[in-house]
Amino acid sequence: MTELTWQRRHVISLADFTPNDYETVLQTAVSFLEVLSRRNKKVPTLQSKVVANLFFESSTRTRNSFELAAKRLSADTLNFAPGTSSLSKGETILDTARTFLAMGTDIMVIRHQSAGVPLAIARDMDALSGKVAILNAGDGKHEHPSQALLDLLTLCMYLNPKTPTAKDLKGKKVAIVGDILHSRVARSNLWSLLTNGADVHLAAPPTLLPPEFAEYGAKIHYSLDPALEDADFVMTLRLQMERMGQFLIPSLREYHAKYGITRDRLAKCAPNVQVLHPGPVNRGVEISSDLMDDPRLSLIDKQVTNGVAIRMSLLYLLGTAI
Incomplete structure (x- = not known):
C-alpha cells in the first residue's frame, strides 16, 4: 500500500485534492471511529492547541460536530457568534480573524454565507504568521x-x-x-x-x-x-x-x-x-x-456519526502539520 502523507496547511476546496489526500483523511478518520467506540472517547492529540469555530452563518450539525471533534482531540475551543460580536460595531471579518490569531488560535474553522471568505482569511493569516490552519466549513455556494x-x-x-x-x-x-x-x-x-x-x-x-x-x-x-x-x-x-x-x-x-x-x-x-x-x-x-x-x-444517521470522525481527522492532520 502507498504510504499516506499530508502536506496541506489549509482545507479550502476539494478541487485539488489528490487520491492520496482522500485516502489519508479516510484512513485517519477510520482510526478515530475506533476511538469514538471506546468508553473513554478522548485522546490527547491536540492538547494545548486552540481551535476557533468562526461561524458567520447559522449552523447546527457542522458547528457542533467540529466543536465535539476538537474536544475529543483535547484541544481548547473558542466559539464565535456574529450576533454578539464586534461585527455589529463595524469590525471587519479579517479584523475578527486577526483578533483570534492574537489569542493564539492554531486552527480556524470558517463558515460564511459568501463564497471566498475562508480563502481570503487563509491568505491574510499566511501573510501575517504562516502558522494558522484554515478549514472551510462551508462558504456560500462554493464548497463544503x-x-x-x-x-x-x-x-x-x-x-x-x-x-x-x-x-x-x-x-x-x-x-x-x-x-x-x-x-x-x-x-x-x-x-x-x-x-x-x-x-x-x-x-x-x-x-x-x-x-x-x-x-x-x-x-x-x-x-x-x-x-x-x-x-x-x-x-x-x-x-x-x-x-x-x-x-x-x-x-x-x-x-x-x-x-x-x-x-x-x-x-x-x-x-x-x-x-x-x-x-x-x-x-x-x-x-x-x-x-x-x-x-x-x-x-443519514451514519453520516452524522461519521462527521465527527472526519472532522477529528481534518483537525488532527492540520494541527500536527502546523
Whole structure:
C-alpha cells in the first residue's frame, strides 16, 4: 500500500485534492471511529492547541460536530457568534480573524454565507504568521469539504465495513438529486466522487441544475428516472429556500411529485441502494419521512456519526502539520 502523507496547511476546496489526500483523511478518520467506540472517547492529540469555530452563518450539525471533534482531540475551543460580536460595531471579518490569531488560535474553522471568505482569511493569516490552519466549513455556494469527506467515508464504509478505502467507489453509480444550483455540498461531492472513480449523475429541475455541471464530468438529467436507474447510492439535497431570490420551482408539492425520493422510486435503483442527505431535511419534500427513518435504506444517521470522525481527522492532520 502507498504510504499516506499530508502536506496541506489549509482545507479550502476539494478541487485539488489528490487520491492520496482522500485516502489519508479516510484512513485517519477510520482510526478515530475506533476511538469514538471506546468508553473513554478522548485522546490527547491536540492538547494545548486552540481551535476557533468562526461561524458567520447559522449552523447546527457542522458547528457542533467540529466543536465535539476538537474536544475529543483535547484541544481548547473558542466559539464565535456574529450576533454578539464586534461585527455589529463595524469590525471587519479579517479584523475578527486577526483578533483570534492574537489569542493564539492554531486552527480556524470558517463558515460564511459568501463564497471566498475562508480563502481570503487563509491568505491574510499566511501573510501575517504562516502558522494558522484554515478549514472551510462551508462558504456560500462554493464548497463544503468536510461534508463531502464524511459522505465519502459513509459510502466506503457501507461498501467495505472492515477496511474501507476510497478505491471502493470506483464504478459505483451515485445520483445526486435536488437543489444543485445553490448547493456547496454538491460541488464538493462532485470533486470527491469523480476523483475516486464514481459514476455521478445529477438530477433536478432545469432552474436548479446549470448545464455547466456537465463540464466537471457528471451526467445531467432534468427528469429523475434516468438518474436513479441502477444507482448504487442516492444523495438527495435540501431545497435552500433562503437562497432562492426568485420562484425557481412551482411549489413544494410539485417538486416532491417529480423529484422527491420515495420507496417506489427506489425500485429503479440497484437492489441494495442506500439513501443519503446532508441535512437539515425537509421531510416529505426531498425525501419521504418513512424512507428517511428506515435504517435498511437510509445512511443519514451514519453520516452524522461519521462527521465527527472526519472532522477529528481534518483537525488532527492540520494541527500536527502546523
